[in-house]
Amino acid sequence: MVWTGVMISGSLIVLLVFINQVQAGSRGAFGCLYASDILSCTGLGMDQVPGDMPVSTVTLDLSHNRIVDLDAGSFEGLPRLETLRLAHNQLSDIPPGAFSNSSGTLLRHLDLSSNRLRVLEQDYFQDLQGLEELLLFNNRIVRVESQALAGLRNLHKAYLSHNRLTDFPFFSIQKHSHPHLSLLDLSSNRLPKLPLEDISNLPLSVQEGLYLHNNSLVCECSMYDLFRVWDQKGYDSVRFFRQEHVCLVFGIQRGTVRFFQHGRYFEKCNTTLNQPMREQESSVAVTAGNPLLLHCVTSLSGHGVTFLWFAPNSEYVVPPGNNSSLKMFGNGSLEIVAARERDSGIYWCMALDQRRRRNETWEVNVTVVLQHDAEAHEPFNTGFTTLLGCVVSLVLVLMYLYLTPCRCPPCPKTPPPATPTPSIGNEGTAGASILTPTPPATTEAPGRKVSTNKHVVFLEPIREQQNGRLRAEPGHLGPGLLLSPELKGHRAGEMDSIVFSDTPIMMP
Structure with a gap:
């Protein structure tokens, strides 16, 4: 029993010694922890990037230290590096080539938040063509150069909130230069005025993910109209931060207005002036x-x-x-x-x-x-004329359907009349008499049809009376009509019966 207890105690001592050796071997010279492909050196008070890091490192965490400067080639020898965290340090500048190493095209995530950066220069990130996420919030940035983000073609998200920006080069963000950018956070800065033309030219995916709340915007109709349109479209940048959208009345810091809560301040922009909010x-x-x-x-x-x-x-x-x-x-x-x-x-x-x-x-x-x-100069209203045409067409259709006369039964066909001869008919029917002259047919020029030149004349009744009868002068049947030579020999008494006959008189 004694030997058994001694053997168990010895085994425990050996195991503890082995664990301590393994832990000591997993720590670097600065006390960093290394597990799998992650190297963590957080909160160790380091003032520089450690050397001799494992080449298999994929994630390197150097946050919460006292690193002031980066040297050119600080991260050389890390060909698999994809995530680099440098948050909560004291970086005020990034020298050219600081990220120049074999992993530049593989680096996807770069965290530089909570440092002391003041200006983003155009050569800071020129070696990071594969960068997808850039964290720069909670710095002291007052200026972003126009080409600072130009080389980041694969960039998806950029966080620059809680800085001191009074301007931003929106014109440098274009569809061809940043085809994948979907989030640009510029909230909690000091932007006084928005370049509306540059913002309207941004890709729609960038506009939908553009966060501008909690800035020092001056209350203007054009500014209000921009956010009102985004609110109507349901953009998350407005929907989730309605309380933080503020503007300054006449630029005075004490005159802060939460314009989504107090929209009455902008009633004059929408109703009284009755014109769109634009430059x-x-x-x-x-x-x-x-x-x-x-x-x-x-x-x-x-x-x-x-x-x-x-x-x-x-x-x-x-x-x-x-x-x-x-x-x-x-x-x-x-x-x-x-x-x-x-x-x-x-x-x-x-x-x-x-x-x-x-x-x-x-x-x-x-x-x-x-x-x-x-x-x-009022333009022609085609809509009104189209409606009027439809109404007129409808009225005509209704008239055709309901006001068409009844159809009469077909009349029996009459045999063609024989050669007419002058005859004397009943008296008192001069109003119904018809004189139909039938001139001889003439042959027109070649290629033309034969014209009969037929005319039908209605005789007007003669109002002059004599002894209860209508009177007509010899040889005259009415205005402009003369009797034929064959009828001129009749007496005046016979002329009455001839004129007022119901039988048509054919003129040669």
Whole structure:
């Protein structure tokens, strides 16, 4: 029993020694833990990247240390590296070639969050063509160079929130340069004004994943219209962060408005002015009597910027405007309350930043269209004419169906009349008598049909009476009709019976 206990105790001691040796072998010189293909060196107080790292490393975690600088080729000898975490260090700069190594095309995930970076230069990530996810939030970045993200063709997500950005090169993000980008987080920065034209040119996948909440945006109609459209489309960037979408009234930090909760501030943009929210065009037209809002387009922003306008009649306008026709707002917009013909002309705006000693100007050509001119040039309403045509067609169809006369039974065919001879019929039927002259057939020119030139003449009754009878002069049957020579020899008494016969008289 004693020997058995000694043997068991010895086995335990050997096992413990073996485990300690294995653990010691799994730690590097700096105390990093290595398991499988993951090398973790977090929270060790290191001030530089360790050397002699295993070549099979796929994930390298150097977060929560005191690393201040990276050297060129710091990660050489790691051909399989796909994930690199450098968060919560003290990096303020990235030298050229810091990520230049054989794993550059394989690196997918790079975490540089919570450092001290101030500027993203164009050569920081030029060796990372395969990068898919870039984390840069919670730094001190004030500027992003236009080509800083140009080489990241495979980039899917970029996080730059919680920095100090006042501008961002949206124009550098295009479909051909970033075909896979679906998330760009610029929230919690200091963006005062959005370049709406550049944002509208972004690919739809980038617009849907563009996060801009909790910035220092100045309250403007154009800005509000952008987020309202995204809200109507159901973008997650608006749907999940409605409470964090704020703007500053006249650029004053204390005048913060949560515009999705207090949309009444922008009612004037949608109803009173009755025009779309967009950047002001250089030439606009308005119908006489209608209001018009003119924007002072400028890149200057902040509470130190002041605006003024010059009207065509050399009138100097500043907030709140004059008493009746012109109103001016603190954001530089000028409202023509009711346009008149004399309001046409060039309106000139100046934005002045006294602190930085900068100024910018903008001109707008306003044309006031009179009411009668607007009516004369009103476009042809094809929809109304189409509807009118349909109604007329329907009425005609109903008239055809319900107002068509009844069909009479077929009349019996009469034999062709024989050669007519003059005869004397009953009297008193002159109104129904018909004189049908039948001229001889003539042969027209070759190739033409024979024309009979038949005429049917209705005799008008003669109103002159004599002894209760109608009177007709000899040789005359009515206006413009003469008797034939064969009938001129009859007496006047016989003429009455001839004229008022029901039998047609055939003229040779």
